[in-house]
Amino acid sequence: MTGDTVTGMTRYDDDPAGARRAVTVRGLVKHYGETKALNGVDLDVAEGTVMGVLGPNGAGKTTLVRILSTLLAPDAGRATVAGYDVVRQPRQLRRVIGLTGQYASVDEKLSGRENLYLIGRLLDLSRREARARADELLERFSLAEAARRPAHTYSGGMRRRLDLAASMIGRPAVLYLDEPTTGLDPRTRNEVWDEVRSMVGEGVTVLLTTQYMEEAEQLASELTVVDRGQVIARGGIEELKAKVGGRTLRVKPADPRDLAPLAAMLDGLGITGLASPVVDAEDGVLRVPVLSDEQLTAAIGAVTARGITVSSVTTELPSLDEVFLSLTGQRAGRTQDAPAAEAREEAAA
Amino acid sequence: MSTVTAHAPVDARIPLRGHLRHTGALIRRNLLWIRQDPESMFDALLMPVAFTLLFVYVFGGSIGKALGGGQDGYVQYVIPGMIAMMSMTLSQGVGTGFSQDFNSGVMDRFRSLPIGRGSVLFAKIAVELARMLFATTLLMVVAVLVGFRITNWPGLVAAVGLSAVFASSIMWVFLTLGVTLKNAQSVQAMGFLVLFPLQFGSSIFAPTASMPGWLQAFTDYNPLSTLADAARGLMVGGPVAHGLWVTLGWSVALTAVMAPVAIRAFRTRT
Ligand SMILES: Nc1ncnc2c1ncn2[C@@H]1O[C@H](COP(=O)(O)OP(=O)(O)OP(=O)(O)O)[C@@H](O)[C@H]1O
Numbered sequence: 001m002t003g004d005t006v007t008g009m010t011r012y013d014d015d016p017a018g019a020r021r022a023v024t025v026r027g028l029v030k031h032y033g034e035t036k037a038l039n040g041v042d043l044d045v046a047e048g049t050v051m052g053v054l055g056p057n058g059a060g061k062t063t064l065v066r067i068l069s070t071l072l073a074p075d076a077g078r079a080t081v082a083g084y085d086v087v088r089q090p091r092q093l094r095r096v097i098g099l100t101g102q103y104a105s106v107d108e109k110l111s112g113r114e115n116l117y118l119i120g121r122l123l124d125l126s127r128r129e130a131r132a133r134a135d136e137l138l139e140r141f142s143l144a145e146a147a148r149r150p151a152h153t154y155s156g157g158m159r160r161r162l163d164l165a166a167s168m169i170g171r172p173a174v175l176y177l178d179e180p181t182t183g184l185d186p187r188t189r190n191e192v193w194d195e196v197r198s199m200v201g202e203g204v205t206v207l208l209t210t211q212y213m214e215e216a217e218q219l220a221s222e223l224t225v226v227d228r229g230q231v232i233a234r235g236g237i238e239e240l241k242a243k244v245g246g247r248t249l250r251v252k253p254a255d256p257r258d259l260a261p262l263a264a265m266l267d268g269l270g271i272t273g274l275a276s277p278v279v280d281a282e283d284g285v286l287r288v289p290v291l292s293d294e295q296l297t298a299a300i301g302a303v304t305a306r307g308i309t310v311s312s313v314t315t316e317l318p319s320l321d322e323v324f325l326s327l328t329g330q331r332a333g334r335t336q337d338a339p340a341a342e343a344r345e346e347a348a349a
Numbered sequence: 350m351s352t353v354t355a356h357a358p359v360d361a362r363i364p365l366r367g368h369l370r371h372t373g374a375l376i377r378r379n380l381l382w383i384r385q386d387p388e389s390m391f392d393a394l395l396m397p398v399a400f401t402l403l404f405v406y407v408f409g410g411s412i413g414k415a416l417g418g419g420q421d422g423y424v425q426y427v428i429p430g431m432i433a434m435m436s437m438t439l440s441q442g443v444g445t446g447f448s449q450d451f452n453s454g455v456m457d458r459f460r461s462l463p464i465g466r467g468s469v470l471f472a473k474i475a476v477e478l479a480r481m482l483f484a485t486t487l488l489m490v491v492a493v494l495v496g497f498r499i500t501n502w503p504g505l506v507a508a509v510g511l512s513a514v515f516a517s518s519i520m521w522v523f524l525t526l527g528v529t530l531k532n533a534q535s536v537q538a539m540g541f542l543v544l545f546p547l548q549f550g551s552s553i554f555a556p557t558a559s560m561p562g563w564l565q566a567f568t569d570y571n572p573l574s575t576l577a578d579a580a581r582g583l584m585v586g587g588p589v590a591h592g593l594w595v596t597l598g599w600s601v602a603l604t605a606v607m608a609p610v611a612i613r614a615f616r617t618r619t
């Protein structure tokens with residue numbers, strides 16, 4: 001039995017800067033007829049980090065993950081994972097990766113435990129090791145109680161967790177998570193995030209695709225923004241957040257007639273660096289882009305000092321659409337939406 | 350770009366023991382499916398019973414009279430053919446099963462694991478063969494109840510073995526369909542198109558002597574017909590050689606051509 005010693009053996013490409021790279025992608029191309037799913041993508045993921053790949057529907061995220069998992073052959077370009085070429089060394093590569101695809105890939109007719117045991121056996125664990133590993137992961141992913149039920153009785157969140165557990169059995173060096181929380185409720189999403197964090201704590205390199213800025217901010221240290229098969233921005237998460245303008249303060253006065261005076265007041269206040277508030281008459285809210293905690297505190301202080309009754313005050317991260325707007329001056333995916341949205345804002349102001 | 354070796358490089362080769370272990374684990378998985386979903390055995394359980402009763406009691410009297418042996422004579426004639434037919438019909442299961450696995454995403458998981466591609470295919474074939482053996486046993490029980498006389502046990506075993514050999518070769522065709530077609534329904538429809546002419550242009554239900562010459566030319570080399578002939582010869586007596594050799598020839602040819610095609614389609618499917 002040699003299987004248990006195989007996992008964890010990895011080779012890495014050297015980065016010029018000295019940091020070891022777990023994933024290197026150069027000029028990756030994949031076309032489906034007219035659709036350019038990937039059109040020359042470059043990507044570097046340093047060992048032990050979480051790379052977020054942020055992009056709207058159809059950006060090419062899944063195509064990228066499938067190529068890096070050897071499920072799909074690229075038309076052009078090169079990609080290596082832990083030093084293994086995706087095209088020339090698929091078998092070695094499969095030993096060092098874990099994959100949680102966008103759509104759950106658990107065997108619905110098998111119980112959670114049987115699913116994990118099967119994968120353990122396919123990864124060359126002995127029967128006893130496979131059983132022990134399955135139980136350990138079921139415990140860790142809070143599936144112990146449902147361990148003996150067939151997976152088709154699981155909720156969406158449980159299936160996701162089982163999928164995550166399945167991709168962890170072989171103790172992969174590099175883990176792909178393709179939109180791991182899309183469609184999950186906030187509580188389950190938080191659980192999945194916690195699990196991802198603890199995997200990262202074990203030194204796993206993670207490539208995470210997502211449509212949510214918030215998810216990227218929670219998990220990733222580096223971010224690559226893709227759209228229509230191309231990288232449109234990349235950098236550290238803080239760097240990109242500064243570019244897209246941090247958070248938005250959302251104030252909803254109890255009386256919609258207070259909207260305009262409130263906006264004028266905040267505008268005239270002269271808080272350093274605070275951008276002009278935007279009135280959204282349709283939703284009856286005021287949106288104020290804030291860049292720092294100090295600005296946020298000052299703005300909220302001003303609102304309450306004025307004595308206007310508010311029914312809600314929230315902060316939100318920029319949506320994917322807003323990220324795209326500030327990075328490229330264009331809406332994600334298609335452009336015809338932009339004029340309409342601007343017109344609405346003008347009408348409201 | 351320089352490459353450093355942080356640990357010993359990963360071994361790409363899978364030893365034979367590894368292949369056997371993977372195939373075994375996947376066989377177990379397919380068996381668990383049957384346990385979890387016993388309805389999937391219905392076709393294997395019902396077909397032998399239903400077809401035997403249908404042909405013996407509904408058509409058996411008149412065909413038997415025409416053949417000159419009555420209903421009892423027809424039972425002896427038709428049962429070996431039933432074994433042949435059932436092995437074909439059940440073979441389709443590999444294709445529909447595969448199609449489901451692709452569509453449910455399970456196959457993505459398997460294909461991202463460091464296992465040989467053949468393991469997944471062989472495991473499926475092994476389980477379908479077991480299912481077939483089970484159905485054949487049941488068929489023989491029903492056959493005896495309606496009057497079939499097992500006079501030649503080695504002949505029976507040989508007939509079942511020949512059916513299994515041919516079935517495992519035709520399974521590569523269904524596996525190819527399962528890998529290349531979009532969903533289980535299309536696999537089933539295509540399978541039917543393949544099987545229909547083979548089943549009815551054959552000696553399974555009635556001797557071919559009264560058929561037109563062109564059809565006889567077809568049945569002489571229709572593997573399903575030759576399989577039925579060989580099984581009949583082995584179980585109740587009569588000529589064996591032609592049926593045996595033509596069937597074995599088909600088995601070898603189908604496997605030689607379709608196994609690589611299926612494995613290739615499996616490797617390259619996106
Ligand atoms: N098998 C295929 N055949 C044809 N076109 C495809 C195929 N797979 C993907 N595409 C196209 O390639 C583009 C990229 O698809 P991909 O699934 O990689 O996007 P994605 O970023 O994962 O999107 P989502 O967020 O919706 O999952 C899309 O336009 C899609 O329609």
Ligand SMILES: [Mg+2]
Pocket residue numbers: 061062063102178179
């Ligand atoms: Mg996707």
